[in-house]
Amino acid sequence: MDDRAIVTENLTKKFKDLVAVDHVNFDVKKGEIFGLLGPNGAGKTTVIRMLCTLTYPTEGTASVAGYDIVKEDGKVREHIGLVSEKMIMYDRLTAYENLKFFGKLCNVPKGTLEKRIDELLRLVHMEKWAKSQIGTFSTGMKQRINVIRALLNVPEILFMDEPTLGLDPQSTSEIREFIKKLNVEDKATIVLTTHQMIEADMLCDRVGIIDRGKIVALDTPLNLKKIVAGAEKTSVDMNVPNLTNEMVGTLKGLPGIVSVVREKETHLLIRARGEDAFDKIIDSIRQSGGKIASIKSQEPSLEDVFLHITGKEMRAEVRSKVKTYEVGKHGPMQPKSRVR
């Protein structure tokens, strides 16, 4: 048996002159979480819509769950679930009625459907709200219903288009945990799109970076980050309350230091090359009598990967993955690993 849930062959979609998706080729393995990462307008949603048979390719094709998305679109629909960017539900119907409606369309047998709805509602802790109209829900609550709606027919492949867009941090992390759980416990293959690097990094087994309709890179998040790590440098963000010009000068003189920027009175942004760069910077500051209040070390993130590959920033507000170390009197100390 083929272990590939999705195979695309030169999948292409043109809207008049605009090529939204340009000869895209990728496979999704059964049971993996596959991420499509890219800025708005890169073509992520169009790829998802083609794979869900909501729109048809102008060129090329794809098979989803073993069925051709053009010739066997009906069959494809029996095996997939879609969590789209716009929530698929009716505000004036209750949560239960919404789920019942979509369950009926998916031909879930009567007895099974009721059980399934109860089960899914419990899974997202919404059983108390079953009889309330969707219109009265918060965005986070709506999205939980929206996600379980796509699970009514126990899909082999679940497509999620920006599943955490516009959610507050708490709902975001709940939805992410839920996605992870679905993948691990129910062995569901999940294809998700996101423009948030952190989300792709946290959730996905493999990530395809898509830019202007083309897949520009495809690998595990770790491997993708390694592309950059070789060339990249350590980036340190440091807060020193008694910072002096002298200290900045000394830092600039150190070998391996690429740049030192004094952002505010007490704030430094340092880029350095080499494995011991981190130690050297800290030693230098402390030797000049500086007191380090906090240090943030920035690892290469998928955003850096995107930047590295496409040569442009994705979104201003998307920050790279951050690690924070609290620094005590006696020097830097990682909170969880103690030196014996």
Add this chain to the structure above:
Amino acid sequence: MGVGDTLRHSFWIAWKDLLDLWRNRMAVVMLVLMPLFMMVMVGFIFPTQGSLDYAPIGVANDDEGTVGDAFVQQLTLFGDQTGMMDIEDRAGFEDIKAGILEGELFGGIIIPSNFSSNLESGTQGIIEIVSDQSNPQISLMLQGVLTSVIEEMGTLNATFVVSDRFEVPLDEAQAIVKPYTVQTRGIVPGETSYFDFIAPGIMAMTVMMSVMTGLPHAISHEKEFGTLDGMMVSPINRLAIILGKTIAQTSRGLIQGLLILVLAIAIFGVTIQGSILLLLFLLVLGVFSFVGLGIVITSFAKDEQTATMVMMTLMFPMMFLSGVFFPIQQMPEFMQYIAWALPLTYATSALRKVMVLGADIQSISTEIIVLIIFGAVLLAIAVPMFKSAMKR
């Protein structure tokens, strides 16, 4: 995917749509108010004979003799008795004109100075009617009423004269003066009013329009909100979406249509001569003939706004050209051709025959056949169009 599945899916889509409508209290209130407004508005604003209620008419009596006075007296009496006119004394044409311009008068009558002398010398007495050209409807009606009143008065005078001169009884004199008289006999008993005329038309219009406008509206709305995708990724026949929405819109339209019927009967005294079942059948048939048009609009309208605009553009001419408010026979010839190309015309005509004239299914077989052909042809165009539109 069998036919059974498609029907089951469309049932659930209709269930969802109707539940959604029912929960929208404002929409439900409007659903009831709309037909009421429609009936009251259309029923009352259109001019009927009865709408001449103490119409102020200026009379300028320039007659130098006495016959003019007698005539004015008779006219005043007639106006009072019938409650149609309120006769006012005016100085002459200029005075009447000023009265019309200021809106005090609806029209006028001028009795010339030689009225009595003409009559006495054996010539006809001419009476002038002054009409307000800015209001052709009222002026036409007034002309009709005044002409017949004046003629009637003339006949009466002549009858007296003949009876007097030839010493015959009044009946005989009347038969000599006016040998022919007219009696109207309808093909069904009872008087009909304008409401009887418009109620079937408004019913047909409401039900058919609800499908034509409701379908594109409902689908483009769901398209815009993204909920259509939810149905489209489900393993259902695309036609189940159309069918389900049609069932929901038809139910909504039929409820409104029946409300109109109830209002027409309860408030406006409309009677149904024919069979109610035939009436319902015609309404459903009307819907069938219109579904295709709704689907066509749905297929090429990208969003709700476009759909609404296209619908409005089509709806208004149809409303006024299909003989809902005015009889088609009153229209100019080329407009009549357009009218006979609209399915609403046939539905209105058939409904009217059933409701007012008590026609049976055989008498309206032409209309039924035309409606079926309309529906079948439009659907044959619309369904492939919809399917390809959904593949975009």
